[in-house]
Amino acid sequence: MVKDVNIHVKHLTRVEGHGNIYFNTKNGEVSNILWEVDEAPRFFEAFVRGKSYDQLSHLTSRICGICSIGHSIASLRATEAAMGVQISEQTELLRRLALHGENLQSHSLHVGYLVAPDLIGAPSVVPLVKTHTDAVIKIVTLHKFANYLSDLTCGRTIHPITLEVGGFTSIPTEKQLVEVKKQIIDTMVVTGEVAGIVLANAHKLPDFQRESEFIGLTADDHYPYYKGDVASTDGGMWPPESYLDITNEYVVPQSTAKHCKHNRDSYMVGALARFNLNYRHLSDEAKAVAEMFGLEPVCYNPYMNSIAQLVEIMDSLVDSTRIIDQLLSNGLKNETSEVEIRPGRGVGAVEVPRGLLFHDYTIDGLGNCIKANCVIPTNQNHGNIQKDMEAIGPTLVGKPEKEIELTLEMLVRAYDPCISCSTHYLDVKFL
Amino acid sequence: MKPKVAFFDFASCEGCQLEVINLEEKIIDLIDVVEIVSFREAMKEHSDEYDIAFIEGSIQRPMDEERLKKIRGNAKILVALGACACIGGVNKLRNEWSVDNVKEEVYGDADIEGNKLFDAFPTKAINEVVDVDFYIPGCPINKVEFAKVVSHLAIGKTPQLPNYPVCVECKKNENICVFELGKFCLGPVTRAGCNAICPQFQDGCEGCRGFLEDPKMEAQKDVLRKYGIRLDDMMKRFNMFNYKKGVY
Amino acid sequence: MSKREWLDFVDRLINEDEMEVIGVRAKGSKFQFAPIDSSEELRLDYNVTILPPKKQLLPPHEDLMTYDISKPFNVLSSKDEGKKILIGVHPYDVIAIQQMDEIYLGTHRDEHYDARRKNTLIIASDILNVPERSFSGSLGTHVVEDGFDLLITDLGDMVAVTIGTKEGEELLNTFAEPGEATDEDEMKVKRLRDELPAKYQRKLKVDKYQWEKLLEENYDHPIWEENSKKCLTCGSCTLVCPTCFCYDVEDVMNINMKEGKRVRTWDGCLLRDFTLVAGGEVFREDLKDRYRHRYYRKGLFLPMRNGFVACVGCGRCATQCLPDIADPCDVINTLASYSMHEKVNFPIPDVKQAGIEEGLLVPEPATIVKKERMTELETLYEIKLDSGKELGHKPGQFIELSIFGIGEAPISVSSSPGGMTFELLVRRIGHVTNKLESLEVGEKIGIRGPFGNGFDVKDLEGKDILFVSGGCGLAPTRSLINYVMEHRDDFGRVTILYGCKDPKAILFDRDLRSWGDVKDVTVKRTVDSCPDGECWDGDVGLITTLIPPLDMDPENTIGIVVGPPIMYKFVIKELKAKKIPDDNIIVSLERRMKCGVGKCGHCQMNGIYVCLEGPVFKYNDVKDIPEAF
Numbered sequence A: 001m002v003k004d005v006n007i008h009v010k011h012l013t014r015v016e017g018h019g020n021i022y023f024n025t026k027n028g029e030v031s032n033i034l035w036e037v038d039e040a041p042r043f044f045e046a047f048v049r050g051k052s053y054d055q056l057s058h059l060t061s062r063i064c065g066i067c068s069i070g071h072s073i074a075s076l077r078a079t080e081a082a083m084g085v086q087i088s089e090q091t092e093l094l095r096r097l098a099l100h101g102e103n104l105q106s107h108s109l110h111v112g113y114l115v116a117p118d119l120i121g122a123p124s125v126v127p128l129v130k131t132h133t134d135a136v137i138k139i140v141t142l143h144k145f146a147n148y149l150s151d152l153t154c155g156r157t158i159h160p161i162t163l164e165v166g167g168f169t170s171i172p173t174e175k176q177l178v179e180v181k182k183q184i185i186d187t188m189v190v191t192g193e194v195a196g197i198v199l200a201n202a203h204k205l206p207d208f209q210r211e212s213e214f215i216g217l218t219a220d221d222h223y224p225y226y227k228g229d230v231a232s233t234d235g236g237m238w239p240p241e242s243y244l245d246i247t248n249e250y251v252v253p254q255s256t257a258k259h260c261k262h263n264r265d266s267y268m269v270g271a272l273a274r275f276n277l278n279y280r281h282l283s284d285e286a287k288a289v290a291e292m293f294g295l296e297p298v299c300y301n302p303y304m305n306s307i308a309q310l311v312e313i314m315d316s317l318v319d320s321t322r323i324i325d326q327l328l329s330n331g332l333k334n335e336t337s338e339v340e341i342r343p344g345r346g347v348g349a350v351e352v353p354r355g356l357l358f359h360d361y362t363i364d365g366l367g368n369c370i371k372a373n374c375v376i377p378t379n380q381n382h383g384n385i386q387k388d389m390e391a392i393g394p395t396l397v398g399k400p401e402k403e404i405e406l407t408l409e410m411l412v413r414a415y416d417p418c419i420s421c422s423t424h425y426l427d428v429k430f431l
Numbered sequence B: 001m002k003p004k005v006a007f008f009d010f011a012s013c014e015g016c017q018l019e020v021i022n023l024e025e026k027i028i029d030l031i032d033v034v035e036i037v038s039f040r041e042a043m044k045e046h047s048d049e050y051d052i053a054f055i056e057g058s059i060q061r062p063m064d065e066e067r068l069k070k071i072r073g074n075a076k077i078l079v080a081l082g083a084c085a086c087i088g089g090v091n092k093l094r095n096e097w098s099v100d101n102v103k104e105e106v107y108g109d110a111d112i113e114g115n116k117l118f119d120a121f122p123t124k125a126i127n128e129v130v131d132v133d134f135y136i137p138g139c140p141i142n143k144v145e146f147a148k149v150v151s152h153l154a155i156g157k158t159p160q161l162p163n164y165p166v167c168v169e170c171k172k173n174e175n176i177c178v179f180e181l182g183k184f185c186l187g188p189v190t191r192a193g194c195n196a197i198c199p200q201f202q203d204g205c206e207g208c209r210g211f212l213e214d215p216k217m218e219a220q221k222d223v224l225r226k227y228g229i230r231l232d233d234m235m236k237r238f239n240m241f242n243y244k245k246g247v248y
Numbered sequence C: 001m002s003k004r005e006w007l008d009f010v011d012r013l014i015n016e017d018e019m020e021v022i023g024v025r026a027k028g029s030k031f032q033f034a035p036i037d038s039s040e041e042l043r044l045d046y047n048v049t050i051l052p053p054k055k056q057l058l059p060p061h062e063d064l065m066t067y068d069i070s071k072p073f074n075v076l077s078s079k080d081e082g083k084k085i086l087i088g089v090h091p092y093d094v095i096a097i098q099q100m101d102e103i104y105l106g107t108h109r110d111e112h113y114d115a116r117r118k119n120t121l122i123i124a125s126d127i128l129n130v131p132e133r134s135f136s137g138s139l140g141t142h143v144v145e146d147g148f149d150l151l152i153t154d155l156g157d158m159v160a161v162t163i164g165t166k167e168g169e170e171l172l173n174t175f176a177e178p179g180e181a182t183d184e185d186e187m188k189v190k191r192l193r194d195e196l197p198a199k200y201q202r203k204l205k206v207d208k209y210q211w212e213k214l215l216e217e218n219y220d221h222p223i224w225e226e227n228s229k230k231c232l233t234c235g236s237c238t239l240v241c242p243t244c245f246c247y248d249v250e251d252v253m254n255i256n257m258k259e260g261k262r263v264r265t266w267d268g269c270l271l272r273d274f275t276l277v278a279g280g281e282v283f284r285e286d287l288k289d290r291y292r293h294r295y296y297r298k299g300l301f302l303p304m305r306n307g308f309v310a311c312v313g314c315g316r317c318a319t320q321c322l323p324d325i326a327d328p329c330d331v332i333n334t335l336a337s338y339s340m341h342e343k344v345n346f347p348i349p350d351v352k353q354a355g356i357e358e359g360l361l362v363p364e365p366a367t368i369v370k371k372e373r374m375t376e377l378e379t380l381y382e383i384k385l386d387s388g389k390e391l392g393h394k395p396g397q398f399i400e401l402s403i404f405g406i407g408e409a410p411i412s413v414s415s416s417p418g419g420m421t422f423e424l425l426v427r428r429i430g431h432v433t434n435k436l437e438s439l440e441v442g443e444k445i446g447i448r449g450p451f452g453n454g455f456d457v458k459d460l461e462g463k464d465i466l467f468v469s470g471g472c473g474l475a476p477t478r479s480l481i482n483y484v485m486e487h488r489d490d491f492g493r494v495t496i497l498y499g500c501k502d503p504k505a506i507l508f509d510r511d512l513r514s515w516g517d518v519k520d521v522t523v524k525r526t527v528d529s530c531p532d533g534e535c536w537d538g539d540v541g542l543i544t545t546l547i548p549p550l551d552m553d554p555e556n557t558i559g560i561v562v563g564p565p566i567m568y569k570f571v572i573k574e575l576k577a578k579k580i581p582d583d584n585i586i587v588s589l590e591r592r593m594k595c596g597v598g599k600c601g602h603c604q605m606n607g608i609y610v611c612l613e614g615p616v617f618k619y620n621d622v623k624d625i626p627e628a629f
Helices: A056-063 A069-082 A089-120 A125-131 A133-154 A174-200 A239-248 A273-283 A285-292 A300-330 A376-398 A401-414 B015-021 B025-034 B062-074 B085-088 B089-096 B099-107 B143-155 B168-173 B217-226 B231-239 C003-015 C090-105 C111-118 C166-175 C184-195 C208-216 C220-228 C289-308 C314-321 C327-337 C431-438 C473-487 C509-516 C563-576
Strands: A006-007 A019-026 A029-037 A213-218 A227-232 A344-353 A355-363 A367-376 B006-010 B034-037 B052-056 B077-081 B134-136 C019-027 C028-033 C061-068 C075-077 C083-089 C120-125 C151-153 C160-161 C248-255 C259-266 C362-375 C377-383 C398-403 C406-412 C421-427 C443-449 C464-470 C494-500 C520-525 C557-562 C587-589 C616-618
Touching: A006 A401, A019 A376, A019 A401, A019 C075, A029 B015, A029 C111, A056 A069, A056 B089, A056 C220, A069 A133, A089 A125, A089 A133, A089 A300, A089 A344, A089 A401, A089 B015, A125 A133, A125 B025, A133 A174, A133 C220, A174 A300, A213 A273, A213 A344, A213 A355, A227 A239, A227 C083, A273 A285, A273 A300, A273 A355, A273 C563, A285 A300, A300 A401, A344 B062, A376 A401, B006 B015, B006 B062, B006 C166, B015 B143, B015 C208, B025 B034, B025 C166, B052 B085, B062 C248, B077 B085, B134 B143, B143 C248, B217 B231, B217 C220, B231 C563, C003 C019, C003 C083, C003 C166, C003 C473, C003 C563, C019 C520, C028 C494, C090 C111, C090 C120, C090 C184, C090 C289, C111 C120, C120 C166, C120 C443, C151 C166, C151 C184, C160 C166, C160 C184, C208 C289, C208 C327, C220 C289, C220 C327, C248 C587, C259 C377, C289 C327, C362 C464, C377 C431, C377 C443, C398 C421, C398 C431, C406 C431, C406 C443, C406 C473, C421 C473, C421 C494, C473 C494, C473 C509, C473 C557, C494 C509, C509 C520, C557 C563, C563 C587
Parallel strands: B006 B034, B006 B052, B052 B077, B077 B134, C019 C083, C083 C120, C120 C151, C464 C494, C464 C557, C494 C520, C557 C587
Antiparallel strands: A006 A019, A019 A029, A213 A227, A344 A355, A355 A367, C019 C028, C061 C075, C061 C259, C151 C160, C248 C259, C362 C377, C362 C443, C377 C421, C398 C406, C398 C443, C587 C616
């Protein structure tokens, strides 16, 4: 007689936002397995109605504290597309640098503070301060550098200040960029050391495979975050404007966050999706990190998303030096943002730490927003999390409850869900 | 005995708690001084025994209201963390419309009727639900101010917010007044404490720390008029973090 | 020297490791004093900087001292003694610095300012472009004759240098090889200076010697009310002012709760909390009063004290004021055009005090030797200076009590002069006094002082003395009463009236009783009300009711009145009814005394600094001061 198991993880910890896991077995069979999101809805798309075009990025950045730079840039790109605003090469380079800052910040937070404790077998990073002081200091160093880069480009890492429609209110000086570049070289060494620490504990990552679809931006010549076409590992390429045909959002009763599906029941976005789609554009330094873990495209193990993040940390550092070199060789210019108010609709698609993010605005002739839609990476992942749980569930039957709970928690955490982000959207297709 | 500290969040972006994490190596000092017993964003450990509760986020649903009251019951000191908790912040902007209207705009015709997860009422700041002892305003909070409040509480000094406008910090930092750059700024009526970070990067103050106890609104409107800003545009910006039904 | 030689001179200074070169450089479309990396960054063609060079001598935020509270008394002054050269200081700012020197280095030397000032060389520069809102041409502050080490005049291809000090000359000869100026060069410099006044768009209708009179006659001019309605109370006008010098002090702890620092920051009289005291009272609550105070301070009170108008006409306040109501040129011109001619006097009592030469800012260690709870709110502390010295106070003086990590609070001394210890009666009302309650006998605190003007005991000798004390007012009075008791024969009849809220709030009851036992001393105690069941052997009723029945010789009686602000008006009315001349009434007033030496500005009532001329005043000296009662 097998004992029935009833696991309910209320408000999963070490993730952004509120989500719950249910796992029940009856007579040795999984009777219920559910990923529930009970984050309070915040209705962003509703309240940006009537707001001025130049307020939108400042409002929508407040969707998420961790990826506020990504939201701002997606928002600016949508606004600029809607109003036909052109930006300079310098602005694009600085925005790409800002996205790297955020990617570094978010990934180092996730791998270092949220995932590492699972691998080392601690409830959080707090006890590690005493037991693994060196490792914690390395992670803090990495995280601190990431925030420094974000602060420098955006004025503030959480809810950026300098990013505005058409450009920047204020830009770093050449002296500051030279200094950052110096620090990047040191930070690359620290990243290698952090990768070593993770590798030493990587055996704790479950060897779980489930073939799924991966979606993300792709480009001909680089590993894209700022712009590109949308691609799938199942094949196909689409312009960002047709995002609704890709995301197909729908509401499920157990979640204030909508779910998405494309070619299959669900798909995944994020570091692993980008890795699977754009491996060829990674720097050698980043590929070397992947090799340490035997990570190759196409990888179907969602737990490896954290490793893909580690790879991206290295790649973001390398690409940041390239961007800084370019900025310095062009020479920094004090530009003013030229904006002319024009009605229209525009979509901005940006790769943020957790995956593909879309903002879609319609602006009227007075420069006010009349319709908005944001499709958040974590939304696109909720369905895939549920499907992964359903697939891994039966393999867990009979294992100790603690282990089941940890395996499921680690699964959700691997997606690095940003739950407060994912509880706002519209244009629902209820299926 | 180290005071026991817990962090809780409601409708928010969790950026304020992230700002706490952004104290970086200073957190190591912090956990020497206080015992963090609950911090869901970063810790699995949890206990309901705490002295100081930091609350991020605003209150959107009956189920949130209940949870907040329970926390108030457990905590000796309750501190509102960030604009959403202190004043409702951007979350309050939706109060311009009815709950049904915003639900329809966001969830369309999906069947969410009777589902308590979606059971929203107009957004409330946390002091509309429970008594709040101290406030750390801002969107996001300023981590330096957070550290200061914690050290005040730890040493037994009542934390006090600056009761002067952002202009004071702008001047001390020798910022160029953003009005001179042709931008809108709420600095003259907004409580300082952010070190005038937005004007420092040549962007106007948006009032995220809430208005002063006695803001000179009429004088502020006169100034904005002088710079050619229309009343409806003014209200949109006054409301950004400080939504109020009717006109300021 | 040629322009090239000048630039080489600047670059040589920059390359010198010993000193930091701070010059005028562009900040966006504006200018600021900031470190320069090359002479090319220097902009001598600037009009005005956003902040004055004052910030190099009195920074917006400066650490006064650091401490470690995990140790008994571990305090280190954080004086900044780095060598600096300021390049490009305009004449009006040179004059402003001279005024700052007078304030900070005159009586009671501020050691932090002193350290910076001693290590700073000033290379001034003649004005090439007149700032739009400046009216320094009307004040004569567009040119300067001293107060600089070197003064340069940019003549295009040549730079003329005027030597101000020996240090300046030495600097010039060490880092440059200047040629002798020709008569023609000197003519050019003179012409440049002479032509300046005509370039000003803004001009005063009256000269600076008229300011005092205009202000004396227009205290109730409608302009104060009208303009203050437009005021944002943002404080910008005072914060950008080169002659404003008020400050606030705050203790800031590191998050590790061991190390901390005491920080001085700029403050300003336009800000509401500037006159806030621990009890929550704001002494200059009305915005009109705050708005007016700034002009009176600059144009009347400081000139009365120091002999100069505390405005150099730089126009920074006018530039920064969004509603455009901060321009002294506008306000003075308005007063000149429509004067009310209603003269009000603001006398400043002449009090002689020995100046403090060093150790103004850092408290000295002291130990709590005894602690006695008096009432629910008040505790009496006996304190001993660790140096073993006497405090050396006069009755009526106060000290600043420090608890590191918390802050400082002014407390009157309650014991009579002399003795190796002194007593402080402390009411728990703010941060410091609340924390003090948690300290035990043997623990360390910091003491600065004594400060202020106390009771002049010589003046009281031979007189009958009537003490009228309400509530905490007995604390400073007790110091004098004890002195009088110790020198009983030097004084006439003594009457002590004491009133408080209820029997539980009574202070020094033991003392009151024992004083009553002394020959020719009458003590009367009263409470506002006595709750049922409370044991009480004194009177019931307000303290004013004790005065009419007294038998006294008014001409030979000195009335000493100390109590809560509300008490003065009513008690003094009763004393007048008893025919006691105003000249015979002495009061002690309370304000927020932060520095204790007339610099921070918080305790000022009109022109009077309570910490310097008070807290003990002859009633006659303050009765007409609008902000006194």
